[in-house]
Amino acid sequence: MTVYGLVDCNNFYVSCERVFNPKLEGRPTIVLSSNDGCAIARSSEAKALGVKMAQPLYQFADLVKQHDIQVLSANFHLYSDMSNRVVQVLADTAPSVQQYSIDECFLDLTGITEDFIDFGRMLQTKVLQWTGIPVGVGIAETKTLAKVANHIAKESAKSGGVVNLVESPWKTKALAITQARDVWGIGKQFTKKLNRNGVMTALDFMNQPDGWIKKEMGVGGLKTVRELRGEDCIGFESIPKPKQTTLVSRSFGHEVTDLDSLTNAITVFATTAAEDIRKASLVSSTVAVFIETNRFSSESQYAPTRSVDLSPATNNTKHIIRAAVQGLKEIHRDGLKYKKAGVMLLDLVDADHAPVSLFDQLDPKDDQLIKAFDQINRQQGPGSINFGNAGLPSSWQSNSAYRSSRYTTEWGGIPVVKA
DNA sequence: TCTGGGGTCCTAGGACCC
DNA sequence: TCTGGGGTCCTAGGACCC
Numbered sequence: 496m497t498v499y500g501l502v503d504c505n506n507f508y509v510s511c512e513r514v515f516n517p518k519l520e521g522r523p524t525i526v527l528s529s530n531d532g533c534a535i536a537r538s539s540e541a542k543a544l545g546v547k548m549a550q551p552l553y554q555f556a557d558l559v560k561q562h563d564i565q566v567l568s569a570n571f572h573l574y575s576d577m578s579n580r581v582v583q584v585l586a587d588t589a590p591s592v593q594q595y596s597i598d599e600c601f602l603d604l605t606g607i608t609e610d611f612i613d614f615g616r617m618l619q620t621k622v623l624q625w626t627g628i629p630v631g632v633g634i635a636e637t638k639t640l641a642k643v644a645n646h647i648a649k650e651s652a653k654s655g656g657v658v659n660l661v662e663s664p665w666k667t668k669a670l671a672i673t674q675a676r677d678v679w680g681i682g683k684q685f686t687k688k689l690n691r692n693g694v695m696t697a698l699d700f701m702n703q704p705d706g707w708i709k710k711e712m713g714v715g716g717l718k719t720v721r722e723l724r725g726e727d728c729i730g731f732e733s734i735p736k737p738k739q740t741t742l743v744s745r746s747f748g749h750e751v752t753d754l755d756s757l758t759n760a761i762t763v764f765a766t767t768a769a770e771d772i773r774k775a776s777l778v779s780s781t782v783a784v785f786i787e788t789n790r791f792s793s794e795s796q797y798a799p800t801r802s803v804d805l806s807p808a809t810n811n812t813k814h815i816i817r818a819a820v821q822g823l824k825e826i827h828r829d830g831l832k833y834k835k836a837g838v839m840l841l842d843l844v845d846a847d848h849a850p851v852s853l854f855d856q857l858d859p860k861d862d863q864l865i866k867a868f869d870q871i872n873r874q875q876g877p878g879s880i881n882f883g884n885a886g887l888p889s890s891w892q893s894n895s896a897y898r899s900s901r902y903t904t905e906w907g908g909i910p911v912v913k914a
Numbered sequence: 915t916c917t918g919g920g921g922t923c924c925t926a927g928g929a930c931c932c
Numbered sequence: 933t934c935t936g937g938g939g940t941c942c943t944a945g946g947a948c949c950c
Contacts, residue, residue, distance in 0.1 A: 527918085528917090528918035528919070529918050529919065530917090530918065530919095531916090531918095532916080532917050532918055533917060533918060535918070535919095535950095549917090549918080550917090551916065551917040552916070552917085553915085553916040553917075554916090554917085556916085569918085569919095571919095595949090595950085596921095596949075596950045597950075598950075599950075679948095679949080680947095680948065680949085681948085682947065682948050682949080683947090683948095684946085684947065684948090685947080685948085712947090713923095713924065713925075713947085714923095714924075715923075715924070715947080715948075738921075738922095739921090739922080740920090740921075740922090741920085741921090742919075742920055742921075743919090743920090744918090744919065744920085745918090745919080746917085746918065746919090789917090790917085791916090791917055835918095837919090893918095894916095
């Protein structure tokens with residue numbers, strides 16, 4: 496039997512900000528999504544004031560004023576660096592770690608001989624001490640149950656942030672106090688369907704017949720219910736699977752109409768996406784580009800996507816930009832106001848196992864060029880050298896009015912201690 | 915005025931084949 | 933009016949996650 500731990504950072508982005516700005520401690524604080532759109536992280540104080548997850552800023556601007564809520568733009572360089580530090584501490588401490596998201600890790604605790612609660616508390620203390628990030632820990636026989644345990648750990652002050660459901664007499668109680676909508680794998684649509692049928696709690700859900708669940712929720716629903724019953728259906732993966740797609744997209748700070756500005760944005764996105772897959776030693780055989788008018792506007796919408804084949808499969812910025820810009824030209828229509836755009840790289844495969852066609856013509860200079868490109872940007876800093884017009888000032892830049900420093904990833908951002 | 919970004923998996927249905 | 937039956941493969945879209 497496997498024992499799973501789930502370590503989840505509390506209000507992760509807010510906690511990262513607090514590490515470097517202790518004045519935020521105890522004050523209602525939120526972090527906004529890119530373009531300063533919605534609240535994507537809320538301190539407990541902000542939650543208590545009624546700020547909802549993913550709520551647009553303009554909808555609670557009054558609350559911000561009334562209660563002096565501290566508002567920050569997202570600083571993903573900082574968060575992903577802090578995330579790596581947390582994962583590192585866990586990896587040094589637990590037998591095996593699987594990073595699940597920027598703020599969550601599953602642990603394989605099989606074989607741990609000491610008391611699980613004690614082990615959880617030790618992890619909590621160590622992560623807090625070494626990184627400054629507070630975490631909660633849930634422990635159980637399946638990942639889905641570990642998620643339940645973690646959820647309870649967050650809600651219940653008594654737990655001190657650590658809950659163990661392994662062979663626990665409280666398991667049934669735990670499932671009875673967990674709402675169906677809080678179960679991992681049950682989202683908005685399924686919650687509606689379940690509630691309509693009188694299924695309100697995780698326990699209710701667990702007691703539904705398999706046939707009904709399969710019919711209403713497919714094989715995914717079946718997996719979830721079995722996991723709740725204690726049957727391990729997902730398993731532990733210490734080696735992450737290579738990703739299959741990558742996406743770089745942004746909402747624009749202002750509406751954009753001209754093809755030049757869109758070309759600039761698409762060039763920047765394609766550059767980032769290509770760098771992304773080069774780092775992972777992957778190549779793509781399809782690039783897809785999309786543009787969108789404002790989807791919240793009452794005016795008619797236009798949101799086309801165009802895929803362009805790359806042959807041979809590549810991670811070369813030059814080829815990827817060329818394909819993306821070609822796609823953009825095919826879908827761009829004059830006279831529309833665009834609010835968002837993006838570049839996707841699809842069908843990613845390992846660069847060493849890339850399919851090669853008989854008719855592909857490879858230019859050895861391309862390879863040298865991209866190596867030099869990466870080297871210059873590594874030595875001189877990101878964006879020192881660019882393809883096309885990617886380095887020019889642009890009219891589409893996303894809003895980011897309240898961003899903190901890149902404390903841990905840029906020389907200029909390192910905090911200074913004044914004597 | 916203002917509304918995120920980045921992923922995964924599953925399924926239904928069409929195209930195509932014999 | 934009537935209109936094979938299966939297979940496979942691909943894609944779009946819907947559900948979920950953080």
